[in-house]
Amino acid sequence: HDYIKSYNCFRALCCKGPPPPRPEYDVVCIGLTGAGKTSLLSRLCSEGSDGIVPTTGFSIKAVPFPNAILNVKELGGADNIKKYWSRYYQGSQGVVFVLDSASSDEDLEAARNELHSALQHPQLCTLPFLILANHQDKPAARTPNQIKKYFELEPLARGKRWILDGSTTDNMEAVKESFGQFISLLEDKDTEPARI
Incomplete structure (x- = not known):
């Protein structure tokens, strides 16, 4: 008996078991060619960003975050x-x-039209959106605020859950932070978005 007791005690100390599985969310990633989708996702997966070619068709990446795994379908x-x-x-x-x-x-203008049709698409319109104004490090970059105005996000996305952040592959910490906020929107999907 003593042997079994000490074995159980040892097991309790050593083998805490695997950490609880992180929730997984299926996310679709869209944007025009050259927006930087593949580079951002590769960097989030800690893959090198050299030799990246535009995605033809689609690719799926499991992107790990501390509190969730995003299965990102990049189109x-x-x-x-x-x-x-x-x-x-x-x-x-x-x-x-x-x-x-x-x-x-x-x-x-083309990106704006695509975003508008995504925000209004019956399969997407109730979902949280993370909008990344990428290439903020380029001299010609418009600020997230200018993008918000130009894309008329306020009237269009009212009542929806969305985040608009600037991004650049040189600052992946900020990108991870944006995704962190996005994950909290995904987690809190039980709350109904306000109806307009």
């Missing part, structure tokens, strides 16, 4: 792929939209 942003984006929306629990804040007015 290529080229025109011939964009028209199929909505086929991949099903089952998503959140949306990451990456835009190039230093792009031409024409591309910014």
Whole structure:
């Protein structure tokens, strides 16, 4: 008996068992080609960012965070792929939209249209959005505030849960922070967004 007792005692001390599984969320990541989706996700997965080519079709990455794992389905942003984006929306629990804040007015307009249609898409409109105004380190970059005005986010996304942050691959700590806030929106999905 003493042997069993000391064994159990030893087990309790040593083998705390595996940590509880982190919740997993399925997230779709969209944005025009060149917005920087692949680079940001690769850096979040601690992969090198050299040799990154634009995503054709889609790729799925499990991105680990301290309190959750995001299964990010990244959709290529080229025109011939964009028209199929909505086929991949099903089952998503959140949306990451990456835009190039230093792009031409024409591309910014295109990004704005894509974001607007995503915010209004029946499969996405109730989900939390993380909008990253990427390439903030470029001289021509517009600030998140300018983007917010230009994209008319206030009237359009009222009552939705969304975060708009600037991002750059040189400051992954800030990007991780943005994703941290996004994860808390995903966790708190039981609260109904305010109806407009």
